[in-house]
Structures are given as structure tokens and as C-alpha cells.
Amino acid sequence: MSDVTFKAPVIISDRRPQRAGAGEGAARSWARPWLSDAATRVLLGLVPPLALLALWSYAVRQEWLAEQILPAPFLVYETTRDLLLTGQLADELLVSLARVGAGLAIGGGLGLLFGLAFGLFRTLDLYVAPTVRAFCLVPSLGWLPFFMLVFGIGETLKLVLIAKTCFLPLMVGAYEGLRSRPRKYDEVASALELSWFSRVRLVVWPSILPSILTGVRQALSRGWKVLILVEMIASAAGLGYLMMWGRKAFQLDVVFATMIVIGLVGWALDHALTRFQHRATAWSFKAA
């Protein structure tokens, strides 16, 4: 899962209009004419994973690494299937998703509140924000030994760590959204003599929404990663635990299966949020 900012999807979203124009000839000249554009895109998107798979199979066949370290793709496939059929994978995934959801809600919610407060009140921004930021800038792993002693190793620890990780992106998102939105919007709002409520609803909120949604995406992406990490250290359930168990049982096929699921789920979450972001704040991408 990437930490790309919201500028990156511009390329994707602008593909279609571009291709309708000058780009079309070049793109079509070598693409098979009977394949639709969307199909070509999907096929090309599949090339890197398939190439990786081919390389992986080749590496296994050539025994570049010991079979205990690099399991054969087919074995990983079988293990993944077994884990799916027994329901274990789904169970662990649900546990992990619930944790990241709760952490995001708590940490992200607080981050949003703090970000808005710092953006709106200059005094808070001057005197409180530096401390909060300094706290956030100590990485989650740095907090872990202390958190373990304070919160123990139960669910609280996981929630606190994920919440802590989700806090900063949303705080920054809300804050930057407020600080960097064009002043002219306010001038228009004044000219229209909007009430305070209408001004917030119609002008301020939409104008900061893009950067908040970007914050949510980053928070989710980072929260997902830290979750796997904390599950690996102290847990009895979840994807990270499954992965660690695989490692300790010296079954790297389980580790690989888990890695693939973590990657796919992370990608799916990010992708879904990006799509949502495009639908909710499409205007911001066009204006960019």
C-alpha cells in the first residue's frame, strides 16, 4: 500500500480524456485492435504480478534459495486454499479489519478534531500543536515498549497504537486543508452573505474535504501496516499473528500466503478509498 498523495491519481483519472485526444493513436497503434481499452489496461496491469510469479517459480526451480525459505508458488496456493477452506484466514482477517477500523475511528476522529482546532484557533496552533506533533513524530515502534507496560498486551495496546498512527495524517490533513484553502472562497461566501452554518456546510467543509480524505487514506494505509506489526509482536489472533506463527513453525508458505493477503487487502482498501475520494470530491482533481 502506498502513501501517495492525492495528486497521483490525477494521472489515472485523466487518462480517459487524454486518450480521447492526441494520445489515442499512439496507445492503439500496438494494442490489439479487438481488445477494448479497459481490457488492455487490466491485462497490462496483470503483467507485473505475473512476471513476478514467473520469476518466483524460476527461482524455486533453480533453487536460488533453500526450499524452506522460498516455498514453491503452488505450495503457497495450496496453503492459501487450505487456510481459506478452514475459515482460519477469514477469521484472522476479520479480527485485523475490526482492529484497524476501530483504531482509525478513534485515532482518526481525534486527529480530525485536533487538526480543525489548530487550524481554527491560532493560539492553540502556536502553543499546543508543536507538543502534539512531537509526540506523533516518535514512531509507533518507539512507543511500543512503553505502551506495553502501560496498556499491557491486550486489545487496548493494539487500538492505542493504531489510533496513534492514524492520528497524525488526519490532523495534518484537516489542518492543511483549513490553512491552504483559497481565501477567495471566503470572499465569495461574504459576498453572498451566507449564514455561518451555510458557510461551513457549503464552502468550508467541501474545500477541506479533499485533504481530509487524503488524510483518511494515509491513516488507513499506515494503520494497516502498524497493525500487522503489533500483531506480530504481541497477539493471539489476526493476520500478523498468523504470519508470525508461520515463521515460527518454519512454514514460509503460510508466511507468503499471509503476505499476499495483507498486500491484497491493503491494496483493496486503498483502492476503494481512492474511488470514493474521486466520487466525493471529483471537482478537486479537475481543478488541480
Added chain:
Amino acid sequence: MSINRRMFVAALTAVIGFAAVQAAPLPALAAEKPSVIRLASFGNPAGKPYGTGAIGVLRAQELLEKEFAADGISIEWQFPRGTGPAINEAIANGQLDFAYYGGLPNIVGRGAGLKTKVVSSYGVSPSYVVARPDAKIASIADLKGKKVATSRGTINELSLFRILEQGGLTPDDIQFFDLQTADQIAAITSGDIDAVVGGGSSVLQLVEQNIATVVFTTKGSPAPGSNFGSFVVTDAFREAYPDLTQRVVNKFVEASYFASDEKNREALFDIWALTGSPRSTFEKDYADEVLKDRQSPLLDDFYRANVTAGVDFAVSQKLIRKPFDVNEWVDDSYLKKALKDYGYENVWTPRDSKGNAVQF
């Protein structure tokens, strides 16, 4: 500038082509003698490069360093905190020649296809169950529903299972937490877990600090659930350097002999305390115990029965996919030769599969 499809496809082709060219495997070179012999044993919570048991003696007295100095062969030690599972990874990677570690990871490694031979046992040592006083645990049966921690994939997981069995429990009856030794201490201190299962030098600290009390131990009996393990050599090393293998085993037996001699008791505790575990935990662990009962390198029926039981456990827990024959894994020729050469044949008493001394 942006990357268009044509460039993307071209780059991809180049990468695949490059990978194919690089694919030629490197030939393994077997020299007359290696420049280094690499050994590993399980690490300690303090992360110090020292061990316990006979390997601790071998390491601290630098027996191998002295033995191989004239040959220009240096000795490299690893004591990973990840203990047994990490040692398996290092063996798979070809980073080790000898390893001394607990039975379960040892079995799991062999089950996963690591090419090793057992050249000596590491003896047995008792397992302990320690619990917080206010967790109201007085017997094994009381563990039901409690939060119990040990490090998964290590010999302690097998010990936990065996101990639960004795109380009529299964792993599903407890809340299991997979924690490394250092984290176990933090977790039981904060009251997050109720009990810890482990060996003396790691859990007796908790008793000393009045954090926990011993509720069960396999000490003083051959009860199932004791800690056992092996000293193994990789096939690659053994086949390339049979003489060197014999010399390493000789030194190992020398260390075992030192660790079995009652007059070295105090010196031993000093050596083991180098791991960072308090000396007093070793004193307590070994109180009322005969050193040579615990430090026996013999690959006797007791050792084989323990490993066989471990294999069954590993299969039942799906830690390994299929069982293997213990007798094919064990190669006691090196040990037998060492015992004969040193005249140590009657130092240690072999035990039968039940753990009772074999009477002649």
C-alpha cells in the same frame, strides 16, 4: 515526464532477460578446510553472546577457539534472540555448521527438510509454570481459562502442551499468548497474563522478584514436559569435513564433562551467568539436582523417546507435514568415538524410554 506503455513493456522485458542471465547457479566449493566454523545456540533475554548448558561452557572456555587456532580456523558464535526458529532460518540459509537448540524447533527444522544430523543430546532441564500470586493458580488444572504465555515454536510450547496434558487440559482450555522472554516479564508484571511456562533461567527471575510463584515444575522427575534438545551438525559440513566434525564433538563432550562434574558447580554458574540471567536463578534451578543427570550428552532411549513424542506433537499440531524416523536422524558415531577416546564411557548413565536409569 510520464512513463508510457511502450517504455513499460520494454523495461519489463529487460528485467526478465537480466534475471534469466543471472540464473546460473553458483557451484559450491569444498576446500580442504573452512576458514571458519559457525555455531549457534538459543539467545537470552539480555541479548548477550553467551549460552547455557554445555554449549555455554564450550563458548566461555573458548575450547574450540584454542583447538582450531593452529589450523587457522576461526570460530563464529550466534545466540539469536529469536532462539530455535531463528536458528532454523540460519541453517536453511547456509549460515551455520553446528547448532545447539531445543527439541521442538529442532524437530520442526528437520521436518521442513533441513539437512542435519544429531551428534549429541543437550541433556534435560526442568520446565516451570510460574503464576502471579493473585491469579489463584495452585495446580495445572487451575490454568483452565487463564492467560498463559510462552514463546511459540520453542521447546517451551511442547512443554506447555505436555504439562497441560497432565492436568487433563488441552491448549484450547487456556488463553495462549505468544511472547518472547523479555515481553513475558513485562506482561506478567503488568498483570496482563497469569502464568508463564519456561526454563529456569528465564522464569525463576520472576519468582525472585516476587512477581510470580512456581505452581508446577518437572524438576526432579523424568516427567514429560521437561526441556530437551540436540546438538546438530549440517550434512554439508559433516560430509565435507568429517575429521573436523569429530574434533568439534570431542570438545563438546569435554564441555559436557566439565558441566557434569560437581566440583565445577560454582564455576558453571559463573559461566552461565554471563548470559545476563542472574546467577541465583541457576543456583535455584540446580538446587538438589545432580549435574550429570542434566548435562548428559547421551543419545539414549530417553532422548529418542522424547524426540519421537515431539515429532508426534509436531505432526498433530501441523507444525510438520509428515513424521520422520528419529533413528535415521541421529548419528551417534561421533559421540561414541569421543566417549571412548576420553574414557568417559561410564560417566553418564543411560536412561530407558521412561527416563529411568538403565541398571547393568
